[in-house]
Amino acid sequence: MSTVDLQIYNDKVVCGKHKKEVCSECNQSFIEINDLTRHLKSTNGQVPPPGAVLPLRSQQIAKMREDGNTHFRAQRHQEAIAAYTNAINIAFDRPLWEPSQLAREELAVLLCNRSAAYIARKEWVDAYVDAQGVIELKRPWSKGHFRLGKALIGMGRIAEAIEALNLGLMFDPEATEIQKALKEAETGLEAEEDE
Known part of the structure; x- marks a missing residue:
């Protein structure tokens, strides 16, 4: 077991040698310790029970x-x-x-x-990024796939939008807003193919 040289610097735990919270030279990261410390300080010593x-x-x-x-x-x-x-x-x-x-x-x-x-x-790009976040957090929620589909339509990425919307329909086949957006995307794809 190896020891780690650390110290408190500017109210954070850092690498003792380089005074960095994340030190690539020592291959150490103290981010989680500092996050926990910050949260514990905010309770003024009154840490609630787990799950509170x-x-x-x-x-x-x-x-x-x-x-x-x-x-x-x-x-x-x-x-x-x-x-x-x-x-x-x-x-x-x-x-x-x-x-x-x-x-x-x-x-x-x-x-x-x-x-x-x-x-x-x-x-569209900001909408796309947020929709991706929704899907990462709550994949089976059709709304995230709907938002992703709408953002992709706006970005002109119609084939991907159709894929996202179809996935959303798998989670909620009755979602009328997704069905409507899917028809819009399919019409847009047909128009692209006709050109």
């Missing part, structure tokens, strides 16, 4: 998501994106002892909503 959820964080996320939804319904898409982004940042920062499934569910919904706002603004 801090209600204030959940309330903040829910409030920002609802603010985003309100902006989206009013077609203030940039404001919706900002609200969803704030909620995503808070969800990403959940303490390590909280159930990871909770963060996954929150993030899937928030990324899906932000993808919709990006689609409304025709910001």
